[in-house]
Amino acid sequence: xxxxxxxxxxxEKTHLVKPPSIGSVPGLQLFEELILPHLNAAYNLxxxxxxxxxxxxxxxxxxxxxxxxxxxxxRGGDGKSWLLEIVRNTCYSFQQxxxxxxxxxxxxxxxxxxSASPLDAEEALVTAGKHAIMRKCIEDLPETFREIxxxxxxxxxxxxxxxxxxxxxxxxxxxxxSRARKRLEECAKARSMESGK
Amino acid sequence: xxxxxxxxxxYLDEELDAGLGASVEEHLSVCSSCSELYARFLEQRTDIxxxxxxxxxxxxxxxxxxxxxxxxGSSEFKPAAARMPWRWLxxxxxxxxxxxxxxxxxxxxxxxxxxDLIARNVFADHIRSLIGTHLVDVPSTDQHTVKPWxxxxxxxxxxxxxxxxxxxPLIGGRVDYLMDRTVAALVYGRRQHVINVFTWPAGPxxxxxxxxxxxxxxxVHWSRGPMTFWAVSDLGTMELDQFKDLYVVSR
Numbered sequence: 001x002x003x004x005x006x007x008x009x010x011x012e013k014t015h016l017v018k019p020p021s022i023g024s025v026p027g028l029q030l031f032e033e034l035i036l037p038h039l040n041a042a043y044n045l046x047x048x049x050x051x052x053x054x055x056x057x058x059x060x061x062x063x064x065x066x067x068x069x070x071x072x073x074x075r076g077g078d079g080k081s082w083l084l085e086i087v088r089n090t091c092y093s094f095q096q097x098x099x100x101x102x103x104x105x106x107x108x109x110x111x112x113x114x115s116a117s118p119l120d121a122e123e124a125l126v127t128a129g130k131h132a133i134m135r136k137c138i139e140d141l142p143e144t145f146r147e148i149x150x151x152x153x154x155x156x157x158x159x160x161x162x163x164x165x166x167x168x169x170x171x172x173x174x175x176x177x178s179r180a181r182k183r184l185e186e187c188a189k190a191r192s193m194e195s196g197k
Numbered sequence: 198x199x200x201x202x203x204x205x206x207x208y209l210d211e212e213l214d215a216g217l218g219a220s221v222e223e224h225l226s227v228c229s230s231c232s233e234l235y236a237r238f239l240e241q242r243t244d245i246x247x248x249x250x251x252x253x254x255x256x257x258x259x260x261x262x263x264x265x266x267x268x269x270g271s272s273e274f275k276p277a278a279a280r281m282p283w284r285w286l287x288x289x290x291x292x293x294x295x296x297x298x299x300x301x302x303x304x305x306x307x308x309x310x311x312x313d314l315i316a317r318n319v320f321a322d323h324i325r326s327l328i329g330t331h332l333v334d335v336p337s338t339d340q341h342t343v344k345p346w347x348x349x350x351x352x353x354x355x356x357x358x359x360x361x362x363x364x365x366p367l368i369g370g371r372v373d374y375l376m377d378r379t380v381a382a383l384v385y386g387r388r389q390h391v392i393n394v395f396t397w398p399a400g401p402x403x404x405x406x407x408x409x410x411x412x413x414x415x416x417v418h419w420s421r422g423p424m425t426f427w428a429v430s431d432l433g434t435m436e437l438d439q440f441k442d443l444y445v446v447s448r
Contacts, residue, residue, distance in 0.1 A: 027270075028266060028267070028270050031266070032263065032266070036259065036262070036263075039254045039258065039259055039262070040251075040253050040254050042254070043252055043253065043254035043255075043258065044251055044252045044253070047252035048249075048252070053255075056252070057255065057258060060254065060258065060262070061258070061261065061262055061265060064262045064265075064266065065265060065266070065269055068266055068269060068270075069269075130244065130248070131244070131247060131248035132248075133248075134244050134245060134248035134249070135248045135249055135250075138245065138248070138249050149245075150249075152210065153242065153245045153246065153249070154245075154246075154249060154251050158210075158212065159210065159212055159435075169406060169419075169438060169441070169442070170434070170435065170438050171435075171438030171439055171441060171442040172442065174203065174206070174207065174212075174435070174438070174439070175442060177206070177210075178202065178203065178206055181206070181238070181241060184241065184245070185237070185241060188244070
């Protein structure tokens with residue numbers, strides 16, 4: 001067999017395993033069947049990362065369009081991890097854009113963390129329940145910890161799946177998760193003492 | 198078994214294999230400080246689940262996504278297809294496919310194939326080191342003895358670290374032969390298990406980090422600067438990753 005004909009066979013094989021072409025109705029149908037069921041997971045992650053309903057909505061919408069554009073690269077496997085990776089990237093590029101477009105306002109944890117505003121802190125004191133404290137502590141975790149905690153505890157994903165989404169080694173996922181739990185424990189303890197005063 | 202927060206958390210997250218899981222379970226039944234820690238983890242998990250809302254997508258979001266997908270599908274692709282003569286479109290598609298296939302072969306297949314070859318050699322070397330009586334040339338738990346021992350035996354000076362405090366004591370080192378060159382083999386212990394770390398300068402081209410397993414042995418590969426590292430053992434992937442992380446973060 002010469003090189004050209006073996007390449008043709010390669011081409012055919014590649015063509016067969018690929019999902020039907022983008023833009024055609026079958027491709028869209030397949031995409032909707034495989035990827036759309038993970039909409040809640042996508043929204044939940046975006047909502048926890050942005051801490052804001054409107055942003056989460058925009059991000060999920062954009063992430064789905066991106067996912068559809070990349071759908072030809074989807075090689076089967078875990079559709080949820082595949083989508084969440086795109087949602088996560090969309091979140092981070094969205095925040096980069098926000099950072100650039102809002103002059104003189106630095107987007108950082110200190111400004112955007114709910115605890116930074118005295119009003120919110122007061123509110124926390126008033127609500128003061130154990131759950132309110134825990135929720136606030138999760139919201140205040142740095143993003144690198146928060147995303148992993150949410151994927152583990154709310155999405156119940158494995159270390160391997162989380163590692164795929166966040167582009168990390170499983171050992172790194174494990175150590176970040178451990179640090180997130182430690183921080184949460186300390187935060188909850190400190191806040192409940194505060195509110196007990 | 199010793200107390201290990203990491204293992205308890207991995208047990209909590211159901212990430213341990215059955216054997217290790219059973220020994221953690223057994224340990225929890227006899228060790229009060231670990232079982233207290235485990236209980237605290239369980240309580241925290243319950244707290245998180247009841248405090249952290251699972252935000253479901255708003256009811257209308259799905260329809261709005263479906264609409265924008267349809268729009269994207271028709272506006273981006275169909276007019277282009279309609280404008281172009283079919284023959285040219287077919288040629289363009291074949292050219293693109295050929296490019297993507299050769300690109301895939303060039304970028305995806307080549308590296309893993311090379312990695313697979315190295316992995317095969319690494320597994321073979323590891324097993325050979327365990328069968329024979331030649332595990333270490335320089336038996337020493339002291340990194341300052343092992344590192345200088347390599348002087349003059351290799352054309353590079355390997356990174357030698359001891360992680361006895363973290364449960365991976367250095368056992369020694371030897372010179373080995375892998376991928377047509379001499380490499381440093383560093384030997385570490387973990388309970389009854391042996392870890393071989395093979396390291397050599399692989400040049401600026403980085404092979405991506407990767408995991409391999411064969412016949413119950415696991416290997417993990419990473420690189421730092423020009424140096425490439427392969428750790429291989431009969432330990433589980435998780436513990437091997439833990440070891441790798443120690444190595445990576447140590448300076």
